[in-house]
Amino acid sequence: MSDKKGKLGLYWASSCGGCEIAVLALHEKILDVAAAFDIVFWPCVMDFKYEDVEALEDGEIDVCLFNGAIRNDENAHMAHVLRQKSKVLVAFGACSFGGSMPGLANFTDKDAMFDWIYKQSPSTDNPQGTLPQKHSQVPEGELTLPNFWRTVKTLAQIVPVDYYLPGCPPEAHQIEAAVTAIVTGQLPPPGSVIGPDVTVCDECSRTKNEKKIKHFYRPQEIIPDPDVCLLEQGLFCAGIGTRSGCGALCPQVGMGCRGCYGPNEGVLDHGAKILTGIASVLDANTPEEVDKILDTLPDPAGYFYRFHLPQSLLRRRALGNGQKQTAKTGEAT
Amino acid sequence: MSEQRVGVYVCHCGHNIAGTVDVEHVAEWSANLPNVVISRDNKFMCASTGQEQIEEDIKEFDLTHVVVASCSPHMHEKTFRNACARAGLNPYLFEMANIREHASWVHASDKDGATNKAKSLVSAAVHRVIHQEPLQPMQVDIRPETLVVGGGIAGIQTALEIADAGYHVYLVEREPSIGGHMAMFDKTFPTLDCSACILTPKMFDAGSHPHITLLSYSEVEQVDGYVGNFTVRVRRKARHVDEDLCTGCGSCWEKCPIKVIDTVFEAGLGSRKAIYRPFPQAVPKYPIIDVENCTYYKSGKCRMCEKVCPTEAIRFDQEDEILEVEVGNIVLATGFQLFDPRRIPNYGYGRLENVFTNLEFERLSNAAGPTEGKIVLRDGVTEPESVAIVHCVGSRDKNYNSHCSAICCMASLKFAHLVMEKTGAKVYNFYIDMRSISKGYEEFYHRIMEEGASFIRGKVSEITDAAHTPEEEGKLILVCEDTLIGRPRRVPVDMVILSAGLEPRADAQEVGYMFGAGCGDTGFFTERHPKLDPVATVTEGVFIAGACQGAKDIPDSVAQGAAAAARVLATISKKQVNLEPVRAEIDESRCSGCRICNNMCPYHAIDFIEADGVSRVNPALCKGCGTCVAACPSQVINGAHFTFDQLIAEIDGIMVDVTAGALEVV
CATH class of the missing domain: 3.30.70.20 (Alpha-Beta Plaits)
Incomplete structure (x- = not known):
């Protein structure tokens, strides 16, 4: 990179905002970022309009950190715009990498979700049963909402992505390392996940033994031995199949890894990998015993696919009536 | 990836494949698959002309990979790998598509479907094969020592064959004496020679052979290592007798005051002492102390055996000994257990006193048994006037074991002969089918029929003492449908012998796991190939022989024992083995x-x-x-050879739309 200050863009698509906070968690290092880059787009923090970024030259942004999953036309539009305007597009955080929490919507569909959120949920008071509309007339004129997809996608399923920085959110030291790598030009091959290719177990100081699981417990049910692998104690831990880099924060404090850093290199389906790993060590000899043990694990699909359902081989729950989703928008045809 | 040049060969297998699959079409179609430079069909790829075609093509077209679409890899993978190797191509750059078992044979009524499936399978193989990498076998040295587990007739035969060839054998037996079930039997079918008379010389040989270390009253606890280099930990259970000093004179058990029902060797019909030798011809000849029943271990008193032992061989404080042996090969000859007829309550065993098991009858009839060979009722004196023999007890029965126990027909005929010879009683055989398949067996069946035994074809539904008529009073009544005359029958007799079937040993699963031998759905150890490799297991260097592999009679057990020995000797003489x-x-x-x-x-x-x-x-x-x-x-x-890339490529290949002209992955 030349002496000239680079241009940095940050954007949030379907996300919670935690990734933005993670950038701010760089603390004083954010000044180094500011020193190296002009921030040309960061809607969460500064007042930019879409027209501003659309007005940029193609490739004018040196690095764009894009967080959030793609679940509506607006997300997708900005993904295309930022791809066009950026030299390096980084899928930042678990949502843009794997779909994450928004992606769990792929276990259901748009209609069922709207029905619950806007009609059925106990905290909703909507006697007219009003649902969000793409177009609605108000005295001031027509309001529009972006088209809401029935299937949540990852950033890489919409546009080509140069690098992935996983985590929910990515840890500050990794953001720093990634930014440093970009600034100094010491980048791994394009398409790489930035971070070590070992699992959370590698950073977890708990003692690992041969495993046999007879029963799963929820965190509130037992006080785990502080020195022994949580999984061996029956606490679900996705650390066995999840990329390290976080410093094993959760398991170190007695909470099983949730899997936010996603799968290791070459794994096509994070959930399936953790599932086979855990299924392999169930202490059962008959299908009935397997069922009995798995009955103690509530919401297994949610546990195994918490962060990577849209990116997995499964993608989503099958759509009924032989419907297929269109490749681009995920809308039912 | 440098240029890949794949050769595809589609086999007709006579009509086996070509009768259903359009083989020429598959070969033509495959020529358009990516990287394929030559695609041919051939009447018989496994014939020398087929193999030579591969070799010539590898040279002429500079093939980097070869795919043969024919039968199961179990059948001919080796054949074609060898053909590749002869032409200088690493054999692991070959892949086989099974279009016979997986296409033509299973879709015989759907020619188009079978042809499409064959195309998918070839496509999968072609996509996969280019990801395959050259692999080299690993060579390991073979230790010449062998472990034989189980000292029944199969194990004894194996041990003797190997030891006679000059190689050392560790023969491990769980019980205090070798001999197994055969040592308990009276006569053997169909020749009716005395079981002990033909077995004991072999037992003696095994016990005294310079190349056999007999570890009786011992059990294998752990197995580590691999073919050629196993380390086996054996627990030698304490006999409480110093084998170096004991002469087997018998003073100890003669004087021992404690009598114990012998549930093992005498099947509960006779008794032994608290220090005992299981039977007179036991090998080794040394007794053991049964610590559960010995007074000394209960109260610290008695010590009678110690007092009378002329060589001071009694060792109350002897402890189990752990032995480690290093062996190159292992033969499992762990035998069977008898089906427990109590599991069929309507047969009354254990409730109706004159219902006997086959093993109890063997002991009754044995001259060295508890009645000195007299066939009498449970009261010990009354000779039966009529005897029923029930075949297939716990065998060929979906409720218990679906397999045929193989020996019961002939053993039942033998019982019929012995009963008639020794008592003159009327004998009824209740059978489902008579199976007399081996040499001399059918003749034996005819002989027993001519001797006057009755045969009733029907499965006994119940054995009861509830009489319906005065003639049935005091008798055991067998209730069955006589399927030859097509009506129900009640047959009153004095004595019933249940020909209980042969089952895998209760611990076969654990034993198999320890040695790396799997159990099939009947629970017997699984052979590597049911027809062509019956004594090998999936674990190199671990073989199986005798009834642990499946129910079988003495001649078959002996043959398998010898076969396993031959396999072991072959590996030993190779000195090294390719893995x-x-x-x-x-x-x-x-x-x-x-x-x-x-x-x-x-x-x-x-x-x-x-x-x-x-x-x-x-x-x-x-x-x-x-x-x-x-x-x-x-x-x-x-x-x-099963890398992630290879498997994904294989799936990609199988997803090719074989019905369309274009070769696009859908």
Whole structure:
């Protein structure tokens, strides 16, 4: 990179905002970022309009950190715009990498979700049963909402992505390392996940033994031995199949890894990998015993696919009536 | 990837494949698959002309990979691998598509469907094969010593064959004496020679052979290592008798005041002492103390045996001894257990006193048994006037064991003969089918019929003492449908013999796991190939012989024992063995030491290296089964020849739309 200050863009698509906070968690290092880059787009923090970024030259942004999953036309539009305007597009955080929490919507569909959120949920008071509309007339004129997809996608399923920085959110030291790598030009091959290719177990100081699981417990049910692998104690831990880099924060404090850093290199389906790993060590000899043990694990699909359902081989729950989703928008045809 | 040049060969297998699959079309179609430079069909690929075609093409077209679409790899994978190797191509650059068992044979009524499936399978193989890598077999040295587990007739035969060839054998037997079930029998069918008379010389030979170390009253506890280099830990249970001093004189058991019902050798019909030798011809001849029943171990008193032993051989404080032996091969000859007829309550065994098991009858009839060979009722004196023999007890019965126990028909005929010879009683055989398939067996069946035994074809539904008529009073009544005359019958008799079937031993599963031999759905050990490799297991260097592999009679057990010995001797004389290179390897730089894989391996090939915090596969032990590869949650275990890339490419290949002209992955 030349002496000239680079241009940095940050954007949030379907996300919670935690990734933005993670950038701010760089603390004083954010000044180094500011020193190296002009921030040309960061809607969460500064007042930019879409027209501003659309007005940029193609490739004018040196690095764009894009967080959030793609679940509506607006997300997708900005993904295309930022791809066009950026030299390096980084899928930042678990949502843009794997779909994450928004992606769990792929276990259901748009209609069922709207029905619950806007009609059925106990905290909703909507006697007219009003649902969000793409177009609605108000005295001031027509309001529009972006088209809401029935299937949540990852950033890489919409546009080509140069690098992935996983985590929910990515840890500050990794953001720093990634930014440093970009600034100094010491980048791994394009398409790489930035971070070590070992699992959370590698950073977890708990003692690992041969495993046999007879029963799963929820965190509130037992006080785990502080020195022994949580999984061996029956606490679900996705650390066995999840990329390290976080410093094993959760398991170190007695909470099983949730899997936010996603799968290791070459794994096509994070959930399936953790599932086979855990299924392999169930202490059962008959299908009935397997069922009995798995009955103690509530919401297994949610546990195994918490962060990577849209990116997995499964993608989503099958759509009924032989419907297929269109490749681009995920809308039912 | 440099240029790939794939040759495809589609086999007609006479009409086996070509009768259903349009073989010429498959070959033409395959020529358009990516990287294929030559595609041919051939009447019989496995014939020398077919193999030579591959060899010539490898040279002429400079093939980098070969695909043969024919039968199961079990059948001819080796054949074609060898053909590739002869032409200088690494044999692991060959892939087989099974279009016979997987297409033509199973879709005989759907020619188009079978042809499309054959195309999919060829496409899968073509996509996969270019990802295959050259592999080299690993050579290991073979130790000449052999472990034989089980001292029944099969184990004895194996041990003697190997020892006679000059190689050392460790013969481990759980019971105090070798001999197994055969030592308990009276006569053997169909020749009616005395079981002990033909067995004891072999037992003696095994006990005194310079090349056999007999470890009786011992059990294998742990097996480590791999073909050629097994380390086996054996527990020698304490006999409480010093074998170096004991002469087997018998003073101890003559004077021992404690009588114990002998439920093992005498099937509960006779008794022994608290210090005992199971039977007079036992090998080794030394007695053991039964500590459960010996007064000394209860109260610290008695010590009668110690007092009378002329050589001071009694050792009350003797402890189990752990022995480690190093062997190159292992033969499992752990035998069978009898079906427990109590599991069929309507046959009344254990409730109706004159219902006997086959083993009880063997002891009754044996001159060395508790009645000195007199066939009498449970009261010990009354000779039966009529005897029923029930075949297939617990065998060929969906409720218990679906398999045929193979020996019961002939053993039942033998019982009929012995009863008639010794008592003159009327004998009824209740059978489902008579199976007299081996040499001399059918003649034996006719002989017993001519001797006057009655045969009633029907499965006994109940044995009862509830009489319906005065003639039935005081008798056991067998209720069945006589299927030859087509009506129900009640047959009153004095004595019933249940020909209980042969079952796998209760611990066969655990024993199999320890040695790396699997059990099939009947529970017997699984042979590598049911027809062509009946004494080998999936674990190199571990063989099976006798009734642990499936119910069988003495001649078959002996034949298998000898066969296993021949296999062992063949490996020993090779001195080295090539191990399949298809095995798992852990990328230690990426292993995080979660230890999920550690107890997955059925062959105990995975060790956790504490110092490095990683798991490691011992390549000599690994059989390439892929269990750990699948289990590894971070995908850092690579299964050679079944790599992730190869499997995904294979799936991509099978997803090719074979009905369309274009070769697009859908």
